[in-house]
Amino acid sequence: MGKETGAIGLMGGTFNPIHYGHLVTAEAARDAFHLDRVIFIPSGQPPHKPPEVLASAEHRYLMTFLAIAPNMHFELSRVEIDRQGPSYTSDTLAYFHRMDSTVDWYFISGADAILEIASWHYPEDIFRYAHLIAASRPGYSLSRIHAVAAELGAEKVDRIHQLEVPALAISSSQVRERLRLGLSIKYLVPEAVEHYIEKNQLYQHAP
Numbered sequence: 617m618g619k620e621t622g623a624i625g626l627m628g629g630t631f632n633p634i635h636y637g638h639l640v641t642a643e644a645a646r647d648a649f650h651l652d653r654v655i656f657i658p659s660g661q662p663p664h665k666p667p668e669v670l671a672s673a674e675h676r677y678l679m680t681f682l683a684i685a686p687n688m689h690f691e692l693s694r695v696e697i698d699r700q701g702p703s704y705t706s707d708t709l710a711y712f713h714r715m716d717s718t719v720d721w722y723f724i725s726g727a728d729a730i731l732e733i734a735s736w737h738y739p740e741d742i743f744r745y746a747h748l749i750a751a752s753r754p755g756y757s758l759s760r761i762h763a764v765a766a767e768l769g770a771e772k773v774d775r776i777h778q779l780e781v782p783a784l785a786i787s788s789s790q791v792r793e794r795l796r797l798g799l800s801i802k803y804l805v806p807e808a809v810e811h812y813i814e815k816n817q818l819y820q821h822a823p
């Protein structure tokens with residue numbers, strides 16, 4: 617194992633369910649930015665997601681656990697699940713910064729999510745407590761990312777780092793839709809997640 621760099625990745629998401637797009641993105645970020653580890657943070661109550669298609673927080677947490685277990689550099693946090701009220705990234709980054717202000721925290725996000733950052737709760741705090749890694753994602757262009765950051769303040773631009781990820785055009789929405797239609801989700805999610813979904817009969821019904 618290499619020497620510790622003092623940089624740690626934070627991978628937030630609804631993970632409804634977790635899929636290989638999330639895992640590839642986190643691993644690519646770990647490599648490119650020499651992160652000691654990546655902590656996955658399933659959201660408790662995602663403010664931007666319709667609740668009717670949302671599996672319970674415990675189901676999403678356990679599926680994330682199953683998916684990351686084989687990677688010794690991946691960890692899992694309950695911080696958003698255990699917090700009351702909507703899950704805001706700003707609160708989460710403030711929490712990790714409070715836990716250890718000597719660490720360089722890197723919040724990892726896909727192109728779709730990060731382009732919306734101006735509409736997030738307290739974007740100031742997000743930039744204050746972490747670097748942002750903007751990962752490419754099929755179907756979304758990162759060309760506007762610096763313009764979006766600049767609108768929030770010129771100094772923000774330096775806090776955003778772009779990352780080219782091997783393209784996996786997978787989304788949780790697509791996985792849920794396939795399950796609803798009775799189609800296979802093999803090779804889109806880890807096998808243990810596929811089995812967990814089957815065992816608990818998740819996402820079988822129309823939203």
Ligand code: ATP
Pocket residue numbers: 628629630631632636637638641724725726727728729730751752753754781784785786787788789790
């Ligand atoms: P949904 O379709 O329900 O919105 P999703 O696949 O977008 O699900 P999220 O849990 O919303 O998954 O995403 C968590 C984070 O992972 C976001 O920052 C998102 O941009 C990123 N992400 C998800 N899928 C990919 C992918 N295939 N490639 C790169 N980044 C991804």
Ligand code: MG
Pocket residue numbers: none
């Ligand atoms: Mg999404």
